[in-house]
Amino acid sequence: MHLIAGGSMRLRDRLLSLCGAIVIGAGMASASLAATAAVRSGDTLQLGETVYRLDGIDAPEVDQLCIDDHADPWSCGVEAREQLTRLIAGRAVRCDDLGPDKPLKSRRLGLCTVDGDKLSLNQQMARAGYAVSADPAVKYRAKDDIAAAKEALRGIWKGCFVAPGEFRTDKKDGSLLGASCRSDRDREIRDVLFPDAPSAPPGCSIKGKFAVRARVTGNIGIYHLQGCPSYPATTEPDRWFCSEDDARASGFRRAFNCRVPKK
Incomplete structure (x- = not known):
């Protein structure tokens, strides 16, 4: 009888300890199981039913145009999406869930890493030059990595573009960014960045x-x-x-x- 009672007490203690750990962990960032990712844009991917936006960065929208270092129109938003796809290379991805994304509460902010990589996808996209800093950031502060990419003229920084946030709000008079911007071609550049009849990117209808x-x-x-x-x-x-x-x-x-x- 005492043995049974003692065993029941130990079992109860284990359950209480487990429940306490669950309650404590509920307020912390949680990591998803490794899963195959569907890339939505240069800073957004989907794992199962959950869509994550990469914390700390803002990549060009898929339909956004930039100007390259040869002064030609460039589908930089499509290229950013392809860059994220290349970084993942079909491998499993894990994302630390950092909470709801402010612009769209059904979407989550994430610090996402490919199995086998030391650097997060957030940091790799910033270092490759395919994003600007998104503030406020929850966990990953991208400013130093983005400054290094800008100095090295990587990705979109080699050309001319407007910040994705200004593109989203149709701010045609926003600041021009990148090494290939020319003040004497301001009007022509803005006509390219904000075309009257933009073409549909692949997969976007x-x-x-x-x-x-x-x-x-x-x-x-x-x-x-x-x-x-x-x-x-x-x-x-x-x-x-x-x-x-x-x-x-x-x-x-x-x-x-x-x-x-x-x-």
Whole structure:
């Protein structure tokens, strides 16, 4: 009888200890299991059902254009996405979950690392020159790595571009960044960076249009899905998005004539 009681007490103590550890860990950053990643953009990837934005950096949007070091238009947003894909190279990825992403609460901030690598993907993208610093950062402060990439003229820093945040808000008079910017070609450069009829990047079919009426709902624009009555009529979109999450994170809402897609 005493042996049974003693065993029950030890079992209860173990369970209480385990529950305490779970409660303590609930408020801390959690690491996901290693999984195959689907790259969404130069700073966003998906592991299973969870979408992570890489903490501390802001990469060009997939539909964003830059100017390269030869003064030619360059799909730097597509290149940033491909750079992240190359860094992962089909290997498993783990992400420390740092909490919800402010622009889109359904998306998470992450410090993500490929199995076998010492440096995080966040740091590798910053060092490769495919991002600017995103403040406030939760864990990874990218400024030093980005400053080094800028000095070495890596990635987008060898050309001319506007910060991704200014591209998202259509700030055509924003600061020009990069070694190839020329004050005597300011107008021509901005015409390239903000084209009147941008081309759709590969895999991106959602049309976005800046609209004053969208401000009623706290947005800056409206997006149109294929199959929506407004889709064919939106002949000159201002933005192209690869997913509804991307559109919402950029401050766009779905057109009211678009029905919710059936799952």
